[in-house]
Amino acid sequence: METFVINGKEKIKLKVNIQGDSVVYQFKEMDSYLKFTFQDSNNIIGYWKNNRKGASYPLTGTTQLKSRFEAAQSGPSKKVFSSYKVTFGLEKGSWPAIGLFEQNNNVISGTFLTETGDYRYLDGNVFGDRLYLSCFDGSHAFVFTAKINGDSLSGRFYSGASYQTNWKAIKDENASIGDPNTLTYLVDKNYELSNMRFHTLFYGRKKINFKKHAITLIQIMGSWCPNCLDETNYFKTLHANYTDDGLQIIALGFESQKTNRGRKKHLRAFTKKARIPYKVFLAGKASKKEASQRFSMLNGISSFPTTLFVNRQGEIIHVHTGFNGPATGKVFEEYKKETESLIEAALLK
Numbered sequence: 001m002e003t004f005v006i007n008g009k010e011k012i013k014l015k016v017n018i019q020g021d022s023v024v025y026q027f028k029e030m031d032s033y034l035k036f037t038f039q040d041s042n043n044i045i046g047y048w049k050n051n052r053k054g055a056s057y058p059l060t061g062t063t064q065l066k067s068r069f070e071a072a073q074s075g076p077s078k079k080v081f082s083s084y085k086v087t088f089g090l091e092k093g094s095w096p097a098i099g100l101f102e103q104n105n106n107v108i109s110g111t112f113l114t115e116t117g118d119y120r121y122l123d124g125n126v127f128g129d130r131l132y133l134s135c136f137d138g139s140h141a142f143v144f145t146a147k148i149n150g151d152s153l154s155g156r157f158y159s160g161a162s163y164q165t166n167w168k169a170i171k172d173e174n175a176s177i178g179d180p181n182t183l184t185y186l187v188d189k190n191y192e193l194s195n196m197r198f199h200t201l202f203y204g205r206k207k208i209n210f211k212k213h214a215i216t217l218i219q220i221m222g223s224w225c226p227n228c229l230d231e232t233n234y235f236k237t238l239h240a241n242y243t244d245d246g247l248q249i250i251a252l253g254f255e256s257q258k259t260n261r262g263r264k265k266h267l268r269a270f271t272k273k274a275r276i277p278y279k280v281f282l283a284g285k286a287s288k289k290e291a292s293q294r295f296s297m298l299n300g301i302s303s304f305p306t307t308l309f310v311n312r313q314g315e316i317i318h319v320h321t322g323f324n325g326p327a328t329g330k331v332f333e334e335y336k337k338e339t340e341s342l343i344e345a346a347l348l349k
Helices: 226-245 260-273 288-294 330-348
Strands: 003-007 010-019 022-027 032-038 043-050 055-062 083-088 095-104 107-114 122-127 130-136 141-149 152-159 163-171 197-200 205-207 215-221 247-255 279-285 306-311 316-321
Touching (some): 003 122, 083 107, 141 163, 215 330, 226 330, 260 279, 279 288
Antiparallel strands (some): 003 010, 043 055, 141 152, 152 163, 197 205, 215 306
16 A cells, blocks of 8 residues: 655655554655554554654654644634745744745645745645644654734744744735845855866765766755755756756765765665766765855855856856745746756857
8 A cells, every 4th residue: 555645735655664563654765764553443653763863753643633733723714825924033043934825715735935945845724813834754844833913924833853933924925035046156266166076976086077068057965855855856857858968967965974984875875766867976964064165166055955057167157045846836937947048048058
C-alpha cells in the first residue's frame, strides 16, 4: 500500500518497511523517517527521527480526525484574504514575508514568501476567528497560528520542537519583499571564479570548466534543504531542455555532517535518491559564513539555495537569492519564465 505525507497540494511518497511490530516510513530524499506501532485499529504512537539534527520527536496519530486541525471554536469561519504583508520575529531580528492564501469554507492552504525562499505547502483550517496552518516535509515541521481581526492577523510561528516567534500581517494585495535578483551582488570585480576548486563525489578536487558552455548555473545548495530540493527538481527540467544547446548546471553542496568524508557520503546518496543528472560537488559545511567565504566576490551568501549565472568567460552575469517554488503559484511561474529567458538570451550570444 502506498503511503504519503500530504501538505495541501503536495504528496510526499514514503518508503515502507516493517520492523517487528513497528512500521518505518522513510523519506526518499530527506534524511529522516517515521517509526510507529499500532495501539489499536485507529491509533498509532511513535516518533519522527531527523538524522541531520540527531533528534527524535514523539508523535501520535489517529484516523478519527475529520480535518487537519480539530475545531477550536464553533460558528462560521472568518474570511482570510489572499495576500498579506507579513512580519516575523517581532521580539527581535524581524524579517519580512508575503502571505498567500486560498480559503474554502474552513479549509485553508497557502504559503509565506521570504527573501530566502518560501515555507512550502501549508495546509490547515479556520475556526471562527482562529487560523491554523502546518507543514511537514521530513526536514521541517512548521505550525502557524493566528487570530483574525478584520484585515489583519496576529499569531505565533512554531518550527520544530524548540523555536517559536510572534508574527503579524496586514491585508495587502501589493505586498513586496526584497528583490531576489538584487539581494546578492558582486563586490569584487577582479575575482577568478574559474580557479575555484571543489570536491568531486568520487575523486579529488576539480575546477569547473566554463569555456565549453554558453552559460553555467551554479547552484549553491544543501541536501538537507527542502527549498533546494524543489529547485533541483526544476533544474532537472532545465537540464533536459537546454543541455544540448550549451547549458551547464553545477550543484555545490554545503553539508551538515561533521567530516568531509561524511558530507561526501551523504551528498552522494542524496544525488542518487534525487536522480540529479548534472554534476554535483561538495563545497563545504552547511554554513552561510563558510559559503560567503568561498564566494568572497559577493556581498555574502544569505540563503540556501543561491544561484549564480556564469558565462563562458567565467563571469557572473546574474545572481538569484533563495527559491520560491511551486507552492507560490504565480510567483513560481514568473520565476521560471524569467530564468528561461535569461538562459535563452545567453545561448544566443
